[in-house]
Amino acid sequence: MDVELPGRLVDSALINFVNDMSLIEFPQKFTLGPKQQGDNTTPSPSNQGDSSWSRSLENDVRTVELRTELLAMGPQRYYSRGAHGHATSRRRRIITVVQRHAANVRERKRMFSLNEAFDELRRKVPTFAYEKRLSRIETLRLAIVYISFMTDLLENT
DNA sequence: TAGGCCATCTGGTCCT
DNA sequence: AGGACCAGATGGCCTA
Numbered sequence: 613m614d615v616e617l618p619g620r621l622v623d624s625a626l627i628n629f630v631n632d633m634s635l636i637e638f639p640q641k642f643t644l645g646p647k648q649q650g651d652n653t654t655p656s657p658s659n660q661g662d663s664s665w666s667r668s669l670e671n672d673v674r675t676v677e678l679r680t681e682l683l684a685m686g687p688q689r690y691y692s693r694g695a696h697g698h699a700t701s702r703r704r705r706i707i708t709v710v711q712r713h714a715a716n717v718r719e720r721k722r723m724f725s726l727n728e729a730f731d732e733l734r735r736k737v738p739t740f741a742y743e744k745r746l747s748r749i750e751t752l753r754l755a756i757v758y759i760s761f762m763t764d765l766l767e768n769t
Numbered sequence: 770t771a772g773g774c775c776a777t778c779t780g781g782t783c784c785t
Numbered sequence: 786a787g788g789a790c791c792a793g794a795t796g797g798c799c800t801a
Contacts, residue, residue: 705781707780707787711787712778712779712780714788715778715779715780715787715788716777716778716779718788718789719777719778719779719790720776720777723776727775727776747773747774748774748775749774
């Protein structure tokens, strides 16, 4: 049996590597679940179903509603509560509702690109085809082990 | 039902 | 001043 890697098959040394990985300690986790199974694709409105994208849209709608509501009341501003809810802060930064909304959008885009990078990394590390999609922490840890393995392989040949 | 994972919001800090 | 980055909080979904 060979391990499926993007676009190619890998020999038994790599299979042994995968078998030796600590990830194999919890094989039950690799059963396919309705949420994470199958596609390793980037989340998109078309394949997300009812989860994050629609939630995002709902949040956007709520935010916009809140925004229009607040704008109707006048030039509203966000007052920083400080870290962990403290009321006072040395450099309090006051932003408008519109700016807060824009910052939220930027943050969503930033996290989206971060997840794209995770998806790319998932495709680079060897996994069995039947495994469920790796979580982000699993992906990072597997990548570390994989890099170490390949480094050792290079040094010993 | 508890715990894991994730998306999102939010405010603080750093950088340009 | 505003964007990027980060971490904490929160809530939803899923699985064991």
